[in-house]
Amino acid sequence: MCTLEKRGNLFLLTLTGDNEHRFNPDAIATILSLLGQAKSQAKRGSVLITTGHGKFFSNGFDLAWAQASGSLTGAAERLHQMVESFKPVVAALLDLPMPTIAALNGHAAAAGLMLALSHDYIFMRKDRGVLYMSEVDIGLSMPDYFAAMVRSKIGTSAARREVLLSGKKIRGEEAVALGIVDSAAHDSAEGVVEATVGLAEKLAAKKWNGDVYASIRKSLYPELCEILGLKATIFATPKL
Amino acid sequence: MCTLEKRGRLFLLKLTGDGEHRLNPTLLDNLRSAITQIRSDPSSSQSVLITTSDGKFFSNGYDLALAASDPPLRALMAAKLRSLVADLISLPMPTIAAVTGHASAAGFLLAMSHDYILMRRDRGFLYMSELDIELVLPAWFVAMIRMKVASPAARRDVALTAEKITADRGLEMGIVDSRHGSAAETVEAAVKLGEEIVRRGADGHVYGRMRETLLREVLHAIGSNESASNGVRNSGSKL
Numbered sequence: 499m500c501t502l503e504k505r506g507n508l509f510l511l512t513l514t515g516d517n518e519h520r521f522n523p524d525a526i527a528t529i530l531s532l533l534g535q536a537k538s539q540a541k542r543g544s545v546l547i548t549t550g551h552g553k554f555f556s557n558g559f560d561l562a563w564a565q566a567s568g569s570l571t572g573a574a575e576r577l578h579q580m581v582e583s584f585k586p587v588v589a590a591l592l593d594l595p596m597p598t599i600a601a602l603n604g605h606a607a608a609a610g611l612m613l614a615l616s617h618d619y620i621f622m623r624k625d626r627g628v629l630y631m632s633e634v635d636i637g638l639s640m641p642d643y644f645a646a647m648v649r650s651k652i653g654t655s656a657a658r659r660e661v662l663l664s665g666k667k668i669r670g671e672e673a674v675a676l677g678i679v680d681s682a683a684h685d686s687a688e689g690v691v692e693a694t695v696g697l698a699e700k701l702a703a704k705k706w707n708g709d710v711y712a713s714i715r716k717s718l719y720p721e722l723c724e725i726l727g728l729k730a731t732i733f734a735t736p737k738l
Numbered sequence: 739m740c741t742l743e744k745r746g747r748l749f750l751l752k753l754t755g756d757g758e759h760r761l762n763p764t765l766l767d768n769l770r771s772a773i774t775q776i777r778s779d780p781s782s783s784q785s786v787l788i789t790t791s792d793g794k795f796f797s798n799g800y801d802l803a804l805a806a807s808d809p810p811l812r813a814l815m816a817a818k819l820r821s822l823v824a825d826l827i828s829l830p831m832p833t834i835a836a837v838t839g840h841a842s843a844a845g846f847l848l849a850m851s852h853d854y855i856l857m858r859r860d861r862g863f864l865y866m867s868e869l870d871i872e873l874v875l876p877a878w879f880v881a882m883i884r885m886k887v888a889s890p891a892a893r894r895d896v897a898l899t900a901e902k903i904t905a906d907r908g909l910e911m912g913i914v915d916s917r918h919g920s921a922a923e924t925v926e927a928a929v930k931l932g933e934e935i936v937r938r939g940a941d942g943h944v945y946g947r948m949r950e951t952l953l954r955e956v957l958h959a960i961g962s963n964e965s966a967s968n969g970v971r972n973s974g975s976k977l
Contacts (some may be wrong), residue, residue: 597898618898654888677889683788704900706869713874714897718884 503531513550522560544596545698557608564697590617595708601694603687647697753791762801766818783942786932797845808820830946836928838921840956859905859917
């Protein structure tokens with residue numbers, strides 16, 4: 499369901515298989531474990547690119563698994579379990595001591611969009627794939643850290659409204675205009691990945707100290723970090 | 739190190755000399771004295787401050803070489819800059835940074851502490867260099883970045899890409915208010931803007947209060963840093 503590959507400086511995290519890459523507890527645990535691996539092998543110049551196979555980057559939590567519990571309370575519990583267990587995935591990405599890039603091969607919805615937003619840079623396809631916060635359409639409320647992520651990464655009231663309140667399926671060009679993604683210039687999944695590899699190589703060449711990078715990243719999103727229980731690094735002597 | 743000139747209702751504060759205008763304790767003290775002088779001028783609430791510099795640099799940040807040779811000075815410079823920025827935020831008059839040279843790290847912060855940034859487009863850049871020199875950003879720097887750089891992507895470019903931001907890019911990112919052909923043209927434009935603001939006749943005291951409210955988060959972050967930091971109080975320096 500998910501693999502981690504190393505290509506020189508680059509870590510390539512791939513959501514495999516031609517399916518919706520739904521996040522159920524197993525998938526979540528696997529992603530978390532692979533991020534842990536990347537963190538332990540991180541060095542100066544490391545960069546993470548996350549992508550997927552097929553039509554979907556990820557269509558969010560595994561609601562079918564939740565419903566398979568057989569009861570309303572069971573479904574609610576399972577959903578709650580997924581929401582809670584996904585939090586450490588977001589935290590791990592914010593904490594990762596290297597630049598992170600999401601190369602969206604296809605649709606990113608709900609928790610799938612959260613996964614994308616947890617990265618420093620997002621590239622999506624020009625020709626296919628949408629961003630979609632489905633919660634308003636399917637009658638689910640928003641976890642606190644989802645809302646905090648939207649507030650942290652999406653700047654204007656209009657854009658936030660479009661994302662959270664309109665149930666809109668946002669295509670590449672509009673996503674760029676709204677400031678949600680950095681690029682929607684490429685016409686295929688391969689094109690997007692290639693472009694992100696180009697960016698990754700530029701970032702890798704800086705040979706940044708990963709711990710400093712992660713620290714500065716976290717300091718940009720204090721509200722989100724607080725909700726996730728992520729502490730900014732505290733130094734013994736105050737840095738200038 | 740810095741001079742203060744009055745031209746009608748305009749105060750011109752200039753970081754002098756051809757060096758990097760590193761924010762060492764002496765320069766920071768001089769800048770604060772100048773601000774105190776400005777504040778106590780009887781016409782201050784009907785005036786405008788323009789800050790600019792000689793040479794290739796607006797300011798290249800803290801004097802890190804000095805800090806390396808005498809570590810307690812790091813905290814001292816940081817404390818003095820926090821006080822200077824708090825003074826600028828509460829200053830009862832509009833402030834314009836005429837950026838005619840490179841502004842890096844604390845120097846970039848100093849530029850952002852002004853209400854308007856006018857910048858030359860032929861040379862020079864704004865550069866939050868910390869990532870490149872392996873320093874973290876204090877929370878109050880980030881608070882200023884969040885107030886002055888609106889889009890999350892631009893903030894990421896400032897802090898996490900450590901982009902060297904030209905005037906053209908700065909304008910795109912909403913950090914720079916206007917760009918001009920040369921250093922002289924930038925200062926001239928600042929003077930023109932200053933005169934226009936003076937003509938509007940707003941009350942500087944009200945203006946200063948409004949700015950404090952607007953930049954409340956920055957003042958709060960500065961204040962939190964004060965209570966968190968140690969060593970500065972012990973040094974006996976008066977802040």
